[in-house]
Each structure stands twice: as C-alpha cells, then as structure tokens.
Amino acid sequence: MVDLIEKKKELRAKAMKLPLLPGVYLMHNKKDEIIYVGKAKVLKNRVSQYFGSDKNHEEKVRRMIENVDYFEYIVTDSEFEALVLENSLIKQNQPKYNILLKDDKGYSYIRVSGGDWPRISEVKQVANDGAQYIGPYMSSWSIKETIDSARKIFRLPNCNRRFPEDFGKGRPCLYYYIKQCSAPCRGKMHRDEYQEAFQEAMDFIKGGSSGSIKALTEKMEQAAENLDFELAARLRDRIRAIDKVKERQKVVASKEKEQDVIAMAQGPRHTAFEVFRFTNHRLSDRESFVTEGCEDNAESRSEFIRQYYAMRDEIPSLLLMDGEVADEELVIRWLAEKRGKAVKIHVPQRGEQLQLVEMCRNNAAESLARQLGNSGREASALDELKRLLGLASVPEYIESYDISNLAGGENVAGMVVFENGRPLKSAYRKFKIKTVEGQDDYGSMREVIRRRFEEYRIHKDENEGFGRLPDLILLDGGKGHVAAIRPLLEQMGIDVPVFGMVKDDKHRTRAIAVTGGEIAIHSTRTAFTLVSKIQDEVHRFAIGYHRQQRKKSTISSTLLSIEGVGEARAKALMKHFRTVSAVQQAELIELELAPGMNKPSARKVYEYFHGKTEE
Template structure:
C-alpha cells in the first residue's frame, strides 16, 4: 500500500468543489493518470480512501501516485475537452489508450492466368494487381471471403498450373466452395470468367453484380450454352442469399456506431459495430487491462482517434456526464450526435449482439467460448462474485465405512476441465468416517501448499471460487480453516437431492436454487459428477491395492511391510506370481525363506527344482 495515502488524502480533501482536471504523478514526476471531475474534492478523495472498493487497475495506479496537481475549469464540459487534450498529449499509463492501427486494406489479384483473389494490408512490388485502398479491413476481408465462396475460387496454397493433378481436391471442392482447378479439368476461360465476375461483385456490390450476371446468363441461354447458364444461375442465387443475410443484420439502421463492453473482472473487451447505409461495414475489438468497463473513457479515446463521428451512437450503459460527451461528439462532428442507450426493439438487439461479440473476443483470447463464458457470467451473478470465476476448484470425499478415507480435487479453467491440475489426497489426520474433518484437513493441506509455493501454477495460485460436494456442514468446516489461515476465496457447497442429483448451491446465507437455470444447472451438475468420479476412482484404486496387499500377508513370512515392498517393487500381483525365485530374493525386504514361501504360494507348493 502507498505509504503516502494519508498525506494524499489530506491534500485531496482540501480541493475545491469545482469542475476541473486532475493529474496524477509518480515519483519521477511521470504523468500516470489524467481524469476530469464535476467536483474535484469528491472525485479525487475517493482514490485515497479505502482501497477495498477499487478495481485492481485503480489500486495499482494509487500505489504509484507520489503527488498530484489539478486545473480548475468553468464547466464539466470544459474539463472534458481539457482531459482529452492532455491525454492525447501525455498518453498516461493508466488511462485507456487505444492504438490507431486503422491502416488501409487492398484487394489483391495474383499475377498470371491462374491468379488468386485475396486481401492484404500492404501493397507489394510482386506483379500482382491491387484494388483499393479501402479504409475498413473488416469489410475487405469479409467481401473477399464471400466472393471466393460465391464464385468458387481457390484459396489454398497450391500453384497453378504447376500443381495440376498432383493431389486430390480438398474439402472446399466437395462442399461446392471451390471449382478445383487443381484437378486440371477446369478450363482457363471458365476460371477467368469466374475471376472477372468476382471482381465485378467486389467493385459494384451485390445489386450491380446480379444485373451483370443475369445478362450473362441470358446470353449463355440464347447461345445454347446451358451448362454455363446454369453455373451463372447458381452464382446469382448465392449473391442474393448473401445480400439477404446482410439485410437481416440491420434493415432499419442507417449511419450508426454500436458500442458495447464485456468484462471478466480483470480484462474488458470493447466492441464497435459500424453501420453505413443499413450495412455493417466495419467491426473493431479492443481489449484493455481493466476489470471496469469505463464506456465514457473508451468513447473519448476512440473518437479522439477517429476523424469521422456518426450521427447516431448506441451504447450499452448510461453514466453521469453523458450529455457532456454527446455535446463533445456533436462539436467534433459539426452537427448533433444522438448518444443513446436502447432499451427495446432492433437497436437493443444490436447492442446485445455487440456485447455478445465482445464476450466472444475476450473468451477466445483465453481459450474459451462465449457459451462457456456465459455460464461463468451467470454463476458470477448468482453467487454475487466480484470477478468472473475463471479458475474453479471442486472437492469431494470418498470412503467405505471410514476405511480408505480419500479426497479428490478437480479444476475447471475458463469453463472446461483442467485435468493436469487435478489432485488426490489421502486423509492422514484420523481414522474413521468424518466428512467435515476430512474436508477441513484437505483444504488445510491445500492452503499450506499455497503458502509454500509463493506463486506460480497449481497450488501456487488461489482459485476464483471453491465448490465443495456437500452442504452447510462442509462449508462451515472449511470456512473455519480459511479464517484461521487468512484465505479470502469465495466458498460454496453443492447440495444433492435424495436421487443424488445437484439441487442447489449453499453458502453462509442459505441455499440458492439452480433448477430454473438450465445452462448453469448442467454446468454445476457435470462438475459435481466429475469430482465424484475422480474421488471415488481414487478410493477404488486404493481399496484394490490394499486387497491385493492383504492377500500377500496370508503367506508365511510376509507381513504388512514386506507385502507393501513387494507391490512397490513388482507393481502388480501378476508380476509377483510370474517372478522366479532369484527375482523374489532380490526384492527389497525379502529373505531366502520368505522368497521361497511366496514362490510356492503362486506355484502350488512346488520348489524351483521340482
């Protein structure tokens, strides 16, 4: 914690209740954060009060503040203008900084008769033909991909005509997305016609392309070229189908940006959908290292980088000072900008779609899917967690009337089992059956390993959530352990019904029903079944091993110690039964007499000579 907090708070409490901009400095006087405030005293003093309610990013920033300064303005709007200017000038470490990487994109037509169609970010001196530049890389990429599919052009790495007939056509040929010139059976004239039609489609759009294709189809039919006419007819149908898909996206949206965010508690993804003429022409995704989705700061940074501001901007959340931001956007555009939070209808659906794509982008970065992230988000809301439970540990106890008392720990990371992190525990502290004491012992040993590891993977990290197979008794037993060891991790139990099915989640505040939440119910049920399978599997393995060991102790001269040593040395009873006398004598803890007794036990009393 910053040792200068009391001094900084005292200085903050002396600030005026006026609008302005505050500037945070580190020890070397580097500017690390710039913000605006409607009332400087109220806003700045919040940073230097209790740190418990701050996000991790804010706590890190406050820990590095050595001193701050401020500039008073006549209005909050003037503060906003000044804040944008200062951030652009100093690029502070803890502000949201977006890289303006919106370069130009080109459509590339490869050199030669059999050139391929692709999209690139830079022109090369390679003899190819380049069409562009285009501002939206998303639009160019999508358009080229659609053109290649519709007109069945190859996208593989094979070179023509060098690779004619060298290999069988790939999957794209079989699903009718490539004419397969690699077979050597496609005429050059046919290939060039498809390439020209694809370029007409990219240059003129779907409506002009349909007109031109229709003319070509009619000409082919008049010339009795029915096969060619049929191919063109199929291309017309594909172009129309693609156009229909685009219309479904936003048939009432004209010029508009849609902005939404998704946060997992540690990172936030902002997604921007840009519409023009009712068509999605660009899409951008930005991931920032902050668990707080500060939409206001993102919008200020985003449109500082963009020269054009649309007439309408739809966002997914409201904030104080929204009118000042709309006014700033309007001045930048030169006419009024409508900044809204849609609540119903198509606009609300677009915002939800934008948020879903933000969740998908964040999930993909962590190796998950939006479905898995959706379940984790639902679990977070149900249990009232501060962050998304990306790393979950679940525990179960297994025994038979108090014998072979063991426990299993499984781990789910990003909504999927992480089997490399599974762990087994043999209960050592007592004999007999006591699930509460067993669970307390297991978690005690787990947290002791955490203390010893001092960071890292496995036991070196704390989970975001602990789930116990059991009810309030197990939760209370482990809660006592965590309080004594000063471990702060959300803890809940999974309660089963009389048919051994997951029924509810229990914590300190009673049971929480999950039966009405289908996806969450399925997720938790699978997790509880998995930890039960893992624990009982370990229990059965130990019982089987001890059953074999007990059968060895019936042999004269073989006690518990020798039986255990034999099993450890030979691994299985079958290996012991097949061993010769010399091998048995060479085993640890064995004597000639005991080795002979074991040999005779498995060979019907015969001696080796017999």
C-alpha cells in the first residue's frame, strides 16, 4: 500500500511537468504493456487527474491506476489530431482498460438441407455436405429474424427430429399447439404438402413479404374457384401471418431512410451498448456489445462511437443517441471525414425517435442482464433509476427505511435491502426506537440513520452488512424526511444519495421526493415498478415488526400481572411454552417443571388462569 502511494506521488509529479498542449498519453504497466490510451485537450491537466484523489474515479479507472508503472505522451497540433491518433493507437495496441469491442461480424448463409423433408437454418460457414447455401449476407440478425418468421408463418418444424424415421415417436411439441408448426412428427402430413409449404417459405425468404402475399393471394383465389376450401383457408392463414409480421416490423420502422440508434445500459461493473441499424426505413441489423467498467456516460458514448465505426465501413447521415456525447464536435468531424459526407448526432426528447431510443436502451439492458444473470427488467429498472435520479453510477445496493407506530406507541423501524434489483433478505434489519417519545417520524428516522452509520464506522473494514455503504437510500416518506436526513449524513461525513418515496391517497407510489420537491414516475416505467416494490416491501417489513412488538407487549403485560412473575420468568415461560394460551392450558406439574419456575410461582400462574386450588 505504501509503495502504491509513493508511486502515485511520483507519477503525479511527472504529470505536473507535462505541457499545456493537446496530445495522446499511453499508460504502461511493469511488463511494458500499453494498458490504456487516452487523448487530452491539455495533457498536464488530464494526466495529473489520474494520480490525485481517487474519490471520483470509477472502479475500472482505480484498477488501471494501480497497474501503471510509467506513462508516455505524444503532443499533437490539435485536439482533433489527438482523437484520430488515439483511435489508431487503441486499434493497434488493444489496451486492457479501453473500451474494446469484439468484432464478430462476418458473413451469414441460409442453409437448405436436402431430402424429401428439407430444413432451413442460419450458418456462418459453407460446408461440403450436399446442402444448398444461399448468401452470403452481412447481417446475421436479419437472417435469423427472416428464417424465424418463415418457420412460424409456414409452420415448419424447428426441432431435431428426422422424417420419416421419427414419425409417431412421441407427442408433438408446444409449437404445434400454438399453431407455429404443422407437426410432421405426427405422421399425418403428406410429403407433397410439406414440400409445398417449404417452397412458399423459400419464396418468402427470397422475395420478401409483399411478393409472397401476391403469390399466395393468387393461389388462394384459384383454390376457392376450384372449391378447394381447405387449401384456400390454409393459404388465407399464411397471408394473415405475413401481415402480422409486417405490422410488427412497422413498430420498429424509422421515419428517416437511414440512421443508426445507439443506447447504453450500465450495471455495477459492466456497460452494455446496443445498435439498431435502419436501412430504407426498416430495421436491417442489430448488434450488442458488453464491456467492462462503468465510466462517465458521455465519455463512454464517445469512445464507443469511435471504436464501433472504426470497424464499420457504412456510416449513416444520422446517429440517434440516448444521451450526451463527449467531444461531440470532434466525433462528428471524424465520422464525416470517414463517411465523406456530413453526419449529425441527435438526442431525441419526444416522439417516435425517442421511442426508438428507449427500445434500443431496453435491449441494451437485456444484453446486460444476460451477462449479469438477472432479468432484463431489473437491469433496465436500475439503469433507468440511475438516470432518473442523476446518480453517478447504477445503484447496485439500495437500502430503504420506514417508521411504524400506533399513536406514538411501540415505535419501531424496518430496513430492507435490494441488491441488483432483488430483495437481499439476509441484510434486512429491525430497529426499536430508543430516544424518541411519541409520534415523531422525522426524529425516529434520524435516530435509525444515525445508529445505522455509527455501525458502519465500526464495521466498514468488513464490507458486508452494516459495514457496506449503500449506493442509494430510499425513505418511505416525502421531502420532509429527506430534508431531515441529509444534514445528518453530511454531519457524519457519509456521502450517499437520499430520496423519499411518495404515495398517493390510495397508498400507491406516485413520485420520488428530493429536498426541493418531487420527481414524478410514470407508471409504465420500469423504475416505477422497482420503486413501488421497494416501498411495499419496506412498509410490509416495518408493519410486521410493529405488530410483533405489540403482540409481545400484550403477552408481557398478561404474564407480568401475575404475582411472583417478573420479566425473567415471563421470558422463560414464553420461550418454553411459546404462547400465552399454552401457558394457560398447562397442568400445574408442567408449570413446576418449566425452566425458571418453582412450586410457589407455578401455583400462582396456575391459579391466575384457573382460580384458587387446594394444596
């Protein structure tokens, strides 16, 4: 630790001697490997920031700094030249701590197997296996979508069963019952009928939906004229299925002829980027990338754009983004020079374009969820909550508090914890209010928060339980609760964002409270669902503890009213018999044998419930 501190001091001293000029800096480790490449408008200011206080550094940046042995720099004539050089050096050296995108983009093919019962599938390579291959295609996503649509429309099987060998071997799968497969496995479908459906599927793949509808409509009309109503009905169903696919495609249609939509979602230690590519107003391709680290959003978007389009030859005239892009003018200039035409970056605030961005962001959250192993809705909710509250990072660890009492009596509080959007019940805690008399929710909340963070000071080296600092505190209450708690945290030196959860007159979550007012949450947002879940859970937990205390109080008053029974004996009786009812029903001999009891006290208890008895 001492060596690391000394090393940072040494590197900072060298950084303070750098020129006040634009340029590129390269961080090296002890193995002389380049582990990070960055650009700067002013080299001295940017590089020296790394080796000062690490309070505002992300975890990934802190890890990078710990591994820096020395740095070098290259002065450039302008910040734009620095950006171009930075891109080149990142591509050349693939530094560990830069955003690195794995370019798995390659050609895709449609494979058509041979035989009397052919199948279609998407593959990356052509094999010498006697099958027919159609392609190549650049977008594997669009090919998969097309094949999937063709299978569903024309009800072709998507399983490993072989025909006719597997006829009648087992029941049809779920796809048959939801009318997405004709189930040749039943053995009741003629080969000619299957081949007809298969050929129509191939026409759909090659000619598109419009051509298929025209051809199928002609066949349907001809079948109706020939009074073959069964065939006409089957063709009608296929036409309707194609129409449904077209309607679904319209949902993600773009008013711009060509544009890319880029959005990001952040988890505790990873960032996911999603790209929707539109050609001729239609979604033509999708790509997902998950990278390590959660750096500043604007910086991350800027670096992603440059890395992504360094791998792609096609750059559209418009990029829709989900937020601010650092060095936007420089990035636009770089894109325009690479494209040979003007490029615009736009952050939509309303309308259809905003809907496309939100859809893209939700898909980024789904990709992130697959990486983290939790549901896409939870990842999306946490990312949305971060943006809604203006947090520096995703609130991986959330603590929530609620006060419960009855006219100031049995004053208690409950604390619940949500980790990665899910309840962490092992970290739940109960508080019995000790210093506040009567109904004073603000005073009670201050006591609870003070006690919780006094425990943090004692156990912070353990980094679990009370020793772990939350990323966010949510109080069940309005701006008054927030105003009561924030000064206390500042006084204690605790830097954790605090917000309230406000309910409407029907006891449903409607807003998040801040010191100066409220932030409304729309009920359709994923963040709304998460906040509502947290508020309901902390209320349930606090109310449950309050009822438990009231019950104990009632029990204690019953047993303590018996002559010869003090707190210790009452507690021992309840531990042994579990309930007052069981104490009441116990025989005298059972009471005498109970822990902590003697014959006189046992008789007093027995007579309290059953009346006087003779010796």
